[in-house]
Amino acid sequence: MALEDYEADMTRCSRCSDCKFAPASQLDENRAEICPSIGRYGFHSYSAGGRFVAALSFVSKRVEHSPELLEVLYACQLCGACDVACKKDRELEPLEMMLEFRARCVKDGKTLAALDRLIESLRRSDNMVLRPREERGRWADGLGVKSLATERAQVAYHAGCRLSFDETQWGIARGAIEVMQQAGVDVGIAGADELCCGGRAYEMGYQDALDEYAERNRKVFEAAGVKTLVTSCAHCFHAFEVLYRKIGKELDLEVVHVADYVNQLAADGKIALTREVPLRVTYHDPCHLGRLGEPWIPWEGEEKKVLQQLVLRDPPKTFRRGTHGVYRPPRELLARIPGVELVEMKRKEAYAWCCGSGGGVREAFPELAAWTAGERIDEAAETEADALATACPWCARGLEQSAKAKQKDLPVYDVIELVRRAL
Amino acid sequence: MSGHPATNETGALSRDTYRALEDVVGPEFISDHPVILDGYSFYFLSELITALGAGGEKKFIPRPAAVVLPGSVDEVQQIVRVCNRRGLAFHAFSTGIVCEGGPGRIQIDLRRLGRVIEIDEKNKIAVIEPYVTNARLFHATIKKGLRAHVHAAGANASPLASATSVGGEGPDNPSCGYSSRNVLGVEWVLPTGEILRLGALGSGAGWFCGDGPGPSLRGLMRGVFGAFGGLGVFTKVAVKLYPWHGPAVFKGSGLPPTYGGELPESLRACFAAFPTSDQMYDAVSAIWEEGIAHTFNRMPRSFLCYTSSDSNQEAWELWQSGLLERDFTNGIALLLAGHSKGELDYKERVLHDVLARTGGKRAETLEADPRYALTLLRTSILSDGVFRGVSRPSGGILEGYYLNESVDVSRLSHDASYAHTKTFTDRGICIDNGETNWGTFSDIAYLSEQIPHFDPRDEKSVQGMLELLATSYQKQFETRSGAGLFANIGAIMNDAFGPMLSNVHVWKKRIKKALDPRTACDPTGYSYPEA
Known part of the structure; x- marks a missing residue:
């Protein structure tokens, strides 16, 4: 789809502000807003509705490329909160429009230097964190896990760029492998040969990267006979499960987030969580696992009208409304840990507040990323939890940094770290 | 007035004026970039408004000269004073469903004023700022067994805007009355920059009463329909609260898009x-x-x-x-x-x-x-x-007719409109065989409105909607069954229909002149002053 294909949506936005707020039936008056972008910058253009207007203005040639337009487009985590909120009552596609708008910018050569550097790193070293390729597999040293480069395995564990290179987070990936090994899972890793999923680049507008990495990853997994792909990273999960399907390069295997996978291991009695972990925990839904994690629903067709103006799609289109995101498994897993008491934040599941790290914001607008994470940390602290748990290393890193910056005594864990403590 | 022109020949703000406004709100909260300004030039009725001759181009009403986001009433006051000094027009909105205004205005976006200031359980009043929404106020008040009137403009619309400036009907009219009946104390930045406090607030007696002790100008402030931001900026308002029969926390436990939930036993x-x-x-x-x-x-x-x-x-x-x-x-x-x-x-x-x-x-x-x-x-x-x-069916909706009247007069409107609206189905208007009339009643009248759908993307549909409006209004006048909502909104429509509506346009011009001698507050949505 091209940006112009969303012109009908641009024109039919009714400025209802649903894209700015939690669903009316669910919201709390003190944590009502869901969009970090307009929350931080205030002007309507920083909301999904405002970006519809900006897009209409752009395709109508009222505005041209400019640094301000780039900021409006890129000072946004693409967390999808607006998209789910809008589609509660409407049939517009704000998130898809924003993705296409970014892609247009890249196509026109109008990009942000901070993101260009990431893409250069990706081209050079197959990662999005500006690190040398050869450091990639070090996180698994000493684990004795199969290498998919030389061995076949039923299950592939994909660490992703962040976990692979951030030594302080290696415990999450190592923990996932140890849990699976303990459960007797036939698991392997690509190690130093692991590739980026391409998802973050795609969201930054560099859509070609996704095509390339979908193809290269497919070959890696096929060669190793992988039947199930498990990842700890919500962004990777989203790329493998949602974006690859979206571009017609669905992997011929099952994609499962590690929280879901380990929860199933526990349910099947493959692991026993017996040790007490006496913690009051609040859970942060990663956007790319939660509302954006619901499967891609392919649709190709056209608009038609009945009753003069009632807009339908032919064939009927099922909109992704956040209904089938991965919300339940991480919570179930936490509930299985003896001593863990789960307390919810005011914004959760489909209307959870973003951690701040997505969409290129961490790299291009670090102040927005920090502010967004700070809001979430404050919200988590309001629950009086002892700790915050999440299921994505990007979320964990951003939230942990924010908690430290705010001098909050709120440790941030990946759910797998708590599982390990309970084994 | 300042000796410097506030805008240049293209309508852009002069640097000097920009700095004056920037000094008030800070550099983060002002913009004059077209990408930002167009966010305040578009809404789904733009094509109808521009077709009526209000300027702009099709989907966009005229671009403002700058947008400011004040963070306090003091800043609002200072912005208004800058506008007065420099001969600029300003216009404010709250949650911003509807954009109004002519070219070169200073758009005041009140989203930073979003506090529920007080819920006075004993006196059953809530004091709120402009960016508080219906949904936020609802959830804040039900904790105390109370709730405010909710107008039908959506969960994210502003009760303050409804109470002070725009319409205000809703299905709960029978138990709460409509918005005009619920406004108590008001903090009002007049077009001159003076702050006027209405009702008991004006005599330092608190927010509990809109009509005294202290100035009672509710009728002048909003009348039946409101001034649509044409008489200044409202920065705080107290609204009445009513008993809420349901639970203190009202939330569904399901997932989107419906989220589940059930009807309380009460x-x-x-x-x-x-x-x-x-x-x-x-x-x-x-x-x-x-x-x-x-x-x-x-x-x-x-x-x-x-x-x-x-x-x-x-x-x-x-x-x-x-x-x-x-x-x-x-x-x-x-x-x-x-x-x-x-x-x-x-x-x-x-x-x-x-x-x-x-x-x-x-x-x-x-x-x-x-x-x-x-x-x-x-x-x-x-x-x-x-x-x-x-909005979901086709993107656009507009009241064909709209009246607060007796049930019998509403019947006339219904019958008159039923007879002719069917002919608009082939002009791109979605009409349910005459079943487009929505209604509710309050303490003053039965509200009846016709709500046909149109597609803002479809020029034929937009044109059909305009023709339907014109025909509906004409039929209403012919049958003496009231006046459409748009006959009362905006300077252009007001001048056209005022003579048929007890010369209300003359009174509005006088009010505008009295409260806004420099026409500092954009008159597009209300009325130009008396010449």
């Missing part, structure tokens, strides 16, 4: 239909007289169809099933509320009596399906899901 959802519209209107009068309705909707079946479905496709399938045509033609929907089962039973018996007298019948199939009750609850109490009904 409320009952009732749907009924009538063989003829005359019988339906008789029942409306009787229910009004009996005082049993907590909320009331004379509801077009299309509205129920759209709001109770999760998608247009689902709505179309429901429509095709014939259920609503069979069971909800000439339909009404109401919530009964009670503090006890006995009270609810009593009200339900009264309803049965009314239906027996008027030939109505309970729509049992609808009442047996919880989704209709939940839809009614959310749309009526929280204005939640309203945009499923007004």
Whole structure:
């Protein structure tokens, strides 16, 4: 789809502000807003509705490329909160429009230097964190896990760029492998040969990267006979499960987030969580696992009208409304840990507040990323939890940094770290 | 006035003026970049407004010169004073469903003023700022067993804007009255920059009364329809609170798009239909007289169809099933509320009596399906899901006719419009065979409005909507059955229709001149001053 294909949506936005707020039936008056972008910058253009207007203005040639337009487009985590909120009552596609708008910018050569550097790193070293390729597999040293480069395995564990290179987070990936090994899972890793999923680049507008990495990853997994792909990273999960399907390069295997996978291991009695972990925990839904994690629903067709103006799609289109995101498994897993008491934040599941790290914001607008994470940390602290748990290393890193910056005594864990403590 | 021109020959703000405004709000909260400004130039009715000669180009009304986001009443006051000194026009909005205004204005976006300042449980009042939404106020007040009137502009619309400046009807009118009846103390930055405090607030006696001790200018401030931001900026308002019969926390436990939920035991959802519209209107009068309705909707079946479905496709399938045509033609929907089962039973018996007298019948199939009750609850109490009904079908909706009158006059309007609106179906207007009239009643009148859908993307549909508006207004005048909403909104329409409406335009010009001698507050949405 091209940006112009969303012109009908641009024109039919009714400025209802649903894209700015939690669903009316669910919201709390003190944590009502869901969009970090307009929350931080205030002007309507920083909301999904405002970006519809900006897009209409752009395709109508009222505005041209400019640094301000780039900021409006890129000072946004693409967390999808607006998209789910809008589609509660409407049939517009704000998130898809924003993705296409970014892609247009890249196509026109109008990009942000901070993101260009990431893409250069990706081209050079197959990662999005500006690190040398050869450091990639070090996180698994000493684990004795199969290498998919030389061995076949039923299950592939994909660490992703962040976990692979951030030594302080290696415990999450190592923990996932140890849990699976303990459960007797036939698991392997690509190690130093692991590739980026391409998802973050795609969201930054560099859509070609996704095509390339979908193809290269497919070959890696096929060669190793992988039947199930498990990842700890919500962004990777989203790329493998949602974006690859979206571009017609669905992997011929099952994609499962590690929280879901380990929860199933526990349910099947493959692991026993017996040790007490006496913690009051609040859970942060990663956007790319939660509302954006619901499967891609392919649709190709056209608009038609009945009753003069009632807009339908032919064939009927099922909109992704956040209904089938991965919300339940991480919570179930936490509930299985003896001593863990789960307390919810005011914004959760489909209307959870973003951690701040997505969409290129961490790299291009670090102040927005920090502010967004700070809001979430404050919200988590309001629950009086002892700790915050999440299921994505990007979320964990951003939230942990924010908690430290705010001098909050709120440790941030990946759910797998708590599982390990309970084994 | 400053000796420097505020704008250059292209309408852009001079650097000097920009700096003056920047000094007030800080560099983060002002912009004059076209990408930002266009966010304040578009809304779904733009094509209708620009077609009426208000300037702009099709989908965009004229671009403002700058947008500012004040963070306090003091900053609002300073902005207004800068505008006065430099000969600039300003216009403010709250949550911003509707953009109004002419070229070169300073758009004041009030989103940083979003506090629920006080909920006075004892005196049953809430004091709020402009960016507080219906939904936020609802959730804040039900914790204390109270709730405010919710106008029908959606869950994210501003109760302050409704109370002070714009319309304000909603399905809960029967138990709360409409917005004009709920406004108490007001903090008002006049077009000159002076701050006026209305009601008891004006004499330092608190927020509890809008009419004194202290200045009582409610009629001048908003009249029936409101000044649409043409008389200054309202920065705080107190609104009345009413008993809430439901739980202190009202949340569904499900997932999107509906999120689940159920009707509290203290409320009952009732749907009924009538063989003829005359019988339906008789029942409306009787229910009004009996005082049993907590909320009331004379509801077009299309509205129920759209709001109770999760998608247009689902709505179309429901429509095709014939259920609503069979069971909800000439339909009404109401919530009964009670503090006890006995009270609810009593009200339900009264309803049965009314239906027996008027030939109505309970729509049992609808009442047996919880989704209709939940839809009614959310749309009526929280204005939640309203945009499923007004915007999802085609993108645009507009009142063909709109009047606050007796039920009998509404009947005239209904009949007059029914006769001609059907002819608009081939002009790209979505009309449900005459079933487009929505209505409710309050302490002052029966509100009736016709809500046909149009597609803002389809030029034929936009043109058809304009013709429908013109024809509806003409029919209303011919049958002496009231005036359309748009006849009262905006300087252009006001001048055109004022002579037919007791010369209201003359009075508005006088008010504008008295309160805004320099025409500093953009008159586009209200009235130009008396010459």
